[in-house]
Amino acid sequence: MLKSLFRLAPARGALRQHFQLTQCTNHSLLSTKTSCISSTSRSCAKVAADENSESEPKTTKSHYNPFTQTQPAFQNGSNAKVDPPANAEEREKLLKVLQLEVDIAHQEGRRVPALKSITDENWAHILTLPSKSARYKYYGYLWQVEAKKQAKERKKEERAVQVLERKEEMRKEREENEHIIYGLGHTSLFLRIYDSTINSFQNNRLIRAMQFSPKIVLDCSYDRHMTRREALNAAKQLMLCFAENRAHDDPFDLHYCNVNMQSICTQALNRYIPTMFNTEFPMNVHEQCFTELFPKENLVYLTPHCRTDLEVYNPDNVYIVGAMVDTVNNEPLSLAKAKRLGLRMARLPLDRYLQWGAGSGKSLTLNQMVNILLDLKTTNDWTQALKHVPRRKLVDATEEALQQKRVLEKRARQLNFSVDDILNDRENKQKHKVRSYMKDSQFNLETWGTKKKNRNTN
Numbered sequence: 001m002l003k004s005l006f007r008l009a010p011a012r013g014a015l016r017q018h019f020q021l022t023q024c025t026n027h028s029l030l031s032t033k034t035s036c037i038s039s040t041s042r043s044c045a046k047v048a049a050d051e052n053s054e055s056e057p058k059t060t061k062s063h064y065n066p067f068t069q070t071q072p073a074f075q076n077g078s079n080a081k082v083d084p085p086a087n088a089e090e091r092e093k094l095l096k097v098l099q100l101e102v103d104i105a106h107q108e109g110r111r112v113p114a115l116k117s118i119t120d121e122n123w124a125h126i127l128t129l130p131s132k133s134a135r136y137k138y139y140g141y142l143w144q145v146e147a148k149k150q151a152k153e154r155k156k157e158e159r160a161v162q163v164l165e166r167k168e169e170m171r172k173e174r175e176e177n178e179h180i181i182y183g184l185g186h187t188s189l190f191l192r193i194y195d196s197t198i199n200s201f202q203n204n205r206l207i208r209a210m211q212f213s214p215k216i217v218l219d220c221s222y223d224r225h226m227t228r229r230e231a232l233n234a235a236k237q238l239m240l241c242f243a244e245n246r247a248h249d250d251p252f253d254l255h256y257c258n259v260n261m262q263s264i265c266t267q268a269l270n271r272y273i274p275t276m277f278n279t280e281f282p283m284n285v286h287e288q289c290f291t292e293l294f295p296k297e298n299l300v301y302l303t304p305h306c307r308t309d310l311e312v313y314n315p316d317n318v319y320i321v322g323a324m325v326d327t328v329n330n331e332p333l334s335l336a337k338a339k340r341l342g343l344r345m346a347r348l349p350l351d352r353y354l355q356w357g358a359g360s361g362k363s364l365t366l367n368q369m370v371n372i373l374l375d376l377k378t379t380n381d382w383t384q385a386l387k388h389v390p391r392r393k394l395v396d397a398t399e400e401a402l403q404q405k406r407v408l409e410k411r412a413r414q415l416n417f418s419v420d421d422i423l424n425d426r427e428n429k430q431k432h433k434v435r436s437y438m439k440d441s442q443f444n445l446e447t448w449g450t451k452k453k454n455r456n457t458n
Contacts, residue, residue, distance in 0.1 A: 091127070098126060102139065113142040121267075125228070202246050206282035209251045214315040216245075216373060217290045217299075218366065221258035222324035223265050225333060230325040235268035238323060240367035242273065242283065248374050256283075256323075257290040265323075291341060294318045299343050302369070304362065305332035306345040309352065313376045321369050348372065353382050355395045364389065 105112040118126075122142060129135045180187050218238060223231060238256070245251045259266055275281045286293060301320045302310070320343075322334040338345045348369075350362060364372075368388050375385040 094127065095123060098123070098135070101135075105136075105139070110136075110139075111143040112136075112139045113146045117146050118142060203282050206246055206251060210253050210282065210284070213251060213253050214377065215255060215294070215318045216252040216370065217255045217257050217294075217318060217320040218323045219258055219290065219320055219334075219337075220256055220260070220263075220265065220323045221289075221337075222322060222333060223260055223263040225329055225331075226265070226325060227328060228264055230327060231264040232268050233327075234323055234325045234366070235265045235272065237325070237366040238265070238269050239272040240365075241370045244367055245370055245374065250374075250378060252370070252374065252377075254284065254370075255290070255293070256285045257288065257293065259285050259287055261287070290318070290320060296341075296343070301334060301338035301341075301343045301345050302347065303332070303334040303338060303345055304347050305335040306338075306347050308346050309349040310346040311349075313373070313380060315377065319373065321366060323366060326363070348386075349382060350386070350389070353386050354389060357393060357395045361393070 099115060102112055102115060102118070106114060122138075126135055126138060129138060174181070182188065218241065220238075222234075226234060242254060245254050270276060273283070276283050276285060290299065298316060298318050299320060300310075300317045301322075303322065322337075324333065326333075335345065348364075350356075356362060368390075371388040372385045375388070376382065379385065
């Protein structure tokens with residue numbers, strides 16, 4: 001009520017007008033008072049109507065037209081990725097709209113892939129994109145992937161035609177030649193080893209490693225700390241860890257712990273290794289933590305953020321490597337987890353054995369870590385094990401020596417030049433300003449200028 005009264009209070013100009021009106025006649029005063037009362041009553045009614053309208057809920061009809069939306073309906077106004085709609089009906093509607101968008105852009109000749117080449121996983125990622133420009137960038141990426149795949153298939157077909165032609169030529173040569181031909185693909189004394197035989201041999205070696213070899217753990221619990229691209233890179237590195245450990249003469253017993261079956265990293269790893277969940281495949285994948293599988297006193301977490309160097313490899317210890325690609329997030333997450341679990345920590349002595357180049361990061365990939373541990377277990381020599389560190393991150397000794405030599409030669413040339421200048425300056429100071437042949441000569445006015453006159457007359 002007080003607010004309404006304050007809103008109805010007259011302004012300074014109205015008060016001044018009221019005082020002026022008091023000097024007028026009684027008739028004009030009465031008419032002015034009646035007009036003020038009527039205006040006050042109208043404003044009171046207006047305020048009361050406004051208060052009633054504010055108290056009542058507003059019901060407005062909204063019509064959703066998806067073709068006029070430049071962003072998805074679930075956009076929250078930020079540039080970050082958003083979650084797709086949880087309702088199945090809304091998701092289907094938005095998916096149909098996006099499919100129509102792709103179809104129209106494909107018909108217009110833009111760099112957009114065909115609808116049949118876009119998988120369900122691509123659609124799930126498209127639904128999380130916040131804007132139309134982000135969607136078209138992703139469409140362009142899918143178009144490039146499709147173009148590369150088509151070019152690869154085209155080259156494969158061309159190579160198949162060339163192989164058939166070469167086989168036909170070889171068949172004609174064999175028919176014309178009556179002698180025995182020795183070599184690969186011809187008569188040979190050696191047995192052919194097929195790829196399936198090599199795979200069986202390597203799998204058998206991994207099964208033997210499960211029984212007798214030391215154990216290595218890859219901690220896959222960092223999915224929520226990685227972006228989608230980092231998770232895909234981590235999946236590729238995990239696949240390389242398994243492949244390079246499998247190809248080694250004395251492999252580790254490799255364990256993937258804290259695996260979330262629904263994460264992006266695990267799904268990408270399953271695409272790389274389709275048989276990873278088969279019971280007969282020699283790959284240890286656990287949803288449990290490594291503290292539930294191995295004794296806690298044997299666990300050693302390898303993290304670059306601690307201060308303790310790994311001096312000697314101990315085969316009785318179970319070394320843990322965090323399966324994380326931290327190109328964006330460089331927080332010491334592995335150090336915090338090791339402290340939280342009360343585990344021992346160590347880091348590779350990189351600074352002791354390597355000389356890093358300027359501006360090069362000291363981060364290593366997961367497969368490089370596994371290769372370093374494999375060679376360290378075999379040779380127990382850090383110099384040999386650290387050869388897996390990329391050479392581009394290190395200072396080249398020969399190049400550094402040449403650079404130092406160039407610097408020294410440049411400084412020597414500068415020093416010699418400055419000494420020569422100093423000696424020349426001293427010699428110039430010792431010289432007389434007057435020419436030597438005119439030192440004792442006298443000035444003769446009669447002969448002065450005769451040479452110049454003779455030169456002009458000639």
